[in-house]
Amino acid sequence: MSAVADIHGRPAAALPADWLSSAERALRLAVEVPAAALVAAEAVILFAGIVSRAIGHSIIWSDELASILFLWLAMLGSVVAVQRGEHMRLTFVVGALSPRARAWCEALAIGAIFAFLALLLHAAYDYTEDQSFVETPALGWSGTVRALAVPVGFVLALLSCALRLARHRITDLLGVGAVLLGVVALLALAAPALAGIGNWALLVFFVGLLGVGILAGVPIAFSFALATSAYLLTTTSTPLTIVVGRMDEGMSSLILLAIPLFVLLGQLVDATGMARVMVAFLASLLGHVKAGMSYVLLGAMLLVSGISGSKTADMAAVAPVLFPEMRKRGMKDGELLSILAASGAMSETIPPSIVLIAIASATGVSIAALFTAGILPALVLALVLAAVARYRAGKEEDAVAIPRAPASVVKKTLLVALPALLLPFLIRTAVVEGVATATEVSTIGIVYSLVLGLVIYRGGLKRKEILPMLARTASLSGAILFIVGAASAMAWALTQSGFSHDLARAMAAVPGGKIGFLLISVVAxxxxxxxxxxxxxxxxxxxxxxxxxxxxxxxxVHYSMIVILAMGLGLFAPPFGLCYYAACIIGGVAPEAGMRRIWIYLGALFLGLLVLTFVPWFSIGFL
Incomplete structure (x- = not known):
């Protein structure tokens, strides 16, 4: 998955008042507990659906109830992400500012969230009223039960932002308020002119306003939503209930329910020690060869990516286990960071990647086909990185002879790791054989991991860790789902403006035809x-x-693989790639340590991507 950054405001001079801290703790608890319960409930409902089909008594209302609870999970999870400062944002520019300017930008980020929520609160209420005329077919519930999640989430997020803003200097708050009001006044004065220039106005909102917001550190989801709302209010007569409706539609695709469940599965894999035993087996098997530990890292990322579906979770499961040993063998921090980040980009298509789920939801491509196709392209890129790692090994590692692990050790670690190693194959087989849908299959992995954690790898998972784990799942899932909803609303606005038709005509006319289109897609x-x-x-x-x-x-499917891998390459490329900084945090390495070394790995990945682009067989040969 992607990097997250803190948007916590910093106190002005003194510690915050006790009442403020108490209010924040109470509000956080009031949101996190039901959000965590919703994660658990979704897992139980979907697993019950699998079991009921297996015994021939399908529960006809399970998907409907799961869909209703899913919107509540998305909204409450996004509120938890607001409280924790875990909505995704670009911090490269803000991080280079002075502490004083950085504090002001933090206040601006929270103020922008507050402004968006306040702007759309009434529209969210109207949308909920509109849904009261809908009745669910199986349960017979009013649509209000489901849609009420949106205004409730907005109100809770508004309260959370207000408490966060209370920690900032009065001067910062006045400055932020002046900037936001100034933008509103400027757009109001310019509205006739913007409405008169047609689609050129898109540059003002979706390049200018959006770009400034992202560079200033406003979370990406809220930058999207604010730019879309401002565009519709300034240049059209479209009511803002459309924005709320499109966000709901974007977040509510049932296939996206796989996101929180796979995030939870990734945390279970880490907490139960499954990732650790898999890495231990690979280390005993390959640790003695030249660049052996680099091979182990690549292999571990391939295995773990097939389980957690989140890049951040993948790296967090592998790096802490391997980095200490790799450092002992003489590898420099910059090299460790480079191969970790490159392996994250390499494994983007390994199912059940969250990006695969998102692309299936957004474009209608078969998710079963994506799951089948995603393995071979990642293996090709893994071989490319292995070749680079071997070349770099002689330059980075001390000439220390690492003895081969005895066969008995290899056998022992294999036996210990075998139940964990079976998990990725269990997940893929369940989807391919039709035992469970791509949305449901994660629950099989969750139950399997819990059984392993309680029966075989005992002592890893502790009872007191369960609620924080569920709350973390809700927070990360809420951040992801809210950004999908905001992007869906923005995509609708772009489509209604006619931009999509203009883009289609421009892309269809690119020089070089099919090859030119593919190359432009890779770069884009x-x-x-x-x-x-x-x-x-x-x-x-x-x-x-x-x-x-x-x-x-x-x-x-071929185009999906190209798009996902190109996107992953950018995601891990400094200086802007968010996941590059996630790798820095997880590995405990300063960002500048890998700025020079990483390019040989990214360059090799780019060459590998070109091979995959022009040899479709790697993507569709096994469909």
Whole structure:
């Protein structure tokens, strides 16, 4: 998955008042507990659906109830992400500022969230009223039960922002208020002119306003939503209930329910010690060969990526286990960081990647086909990185002879790791054989991991860790789902403006035909992955570009692999790639340590990506 950054305001001079801390703790508890309960409930409901089908008594209302609870999970999870400062944002520019300017930008980030929520609160209430005329087919519940999650989430997030803003200097708050009011006044005065210039106004909102917001550290999801709302209010007569509705539609696709469940599965894999025993087996098998520990890291990322679905979770499961040993063998921090980040980009297509789920939801491509196709491209890039790692090994590692592990040790570590090693294959087999859908299959992995944690790898998972684990799952999932919803609303606005048709005509006329289109797509998604993060880039541009790819005769699964891997390359590329900084935090390495060394790995990945682009068999040969 992508990097997250802190938007906690810093106290002005003294510690905050006790009442403020108490209020924050009470509000956080009031949101985190039900959000955690919703994560657990979704897992139970979907697993019950699998079991009921297996015994021939399907629960007809399970998917409906899961869908209703899912919107509540998305909204409460996004509130938890606001409270924890875990909504994805670009911090490269803000991080280079002075502490004083950085504190002001933190206040601006929270103030922008507050402004958006206040702007759309009434529209959220109207949308909920509109849904009261809908009745669910199986349960017979009013649509209000589900839609009420939106205004409730907005109110809770508004309260959370207000408490966070109370920690900032009065002068910062006045400055932020002046800036926001100034932008509103400027847009109001310029409204007639902006409405008169047609689609050129898109540059003002979706390049100018959006770009300034992202560079200033406003979370990406809220930058999208604010730019979309400002565009509709200034240049059209479209009511803001449309924005709320499109966000709901974007977040509510049932296939996206796989996101929180796979995030939870990734945390269980780490907490139960499954990731550790898998890495221990690979280390005993390959640790003695030249660049052996680099091979182990690549292999571990391939294995873990097939379980957790989140890049941050993947790296967090592997790096703490391997880095100490790799340092003992003489590898420099910059080299460790480079191969960790490159391996994250390499493994983006390993199922059940969250990006695969998002692209299936946004474009309608078969998720079963994506799961089947995603393995071989990642293996090709893993071989490319292994070749680079071997070349670099002689330059980075001390000439220390590492003895081969005895066969008995290899056998022992294999036996210990074997139950954990079976998990990725269990997940893929369950989908391919039709035992469970891509949304449900994660629950099989969750139950399997819990059994392993309680029966075989005992002592890893502690009872007191369960609630924080569920709350972390809700927070990360809420941040991801809210950004999908905001990107969906923005994509709708771009489509209604006619931009999609203009883009289709421009892309269809690129020099070089099919080859030119593929090359432009690779470059475009590297840039988009670096600046926007993967999922919003997919949701925004996938529905626009996939029909054009179809016109050129490009297989939709092949194009999906190209887009995902190009996006991943940008996501881990400094200086803007968010996941590069996540790798720095997880590995405990300063960002500048890898700025020079990483380019040989990223360059090799780019060459590998070109091979995959022009040899479709690697993507669709096994479909």
């Amino acid at each position: 998604f590297i840039v988009l992955g670096s600046l926007l993060e993967g999922i919003p880039a997919i949701v925004l541009f996938g529905p626009l570009l996939f029909p054009i790819a179809h016109q050129f005769g490009i297989h939709e």
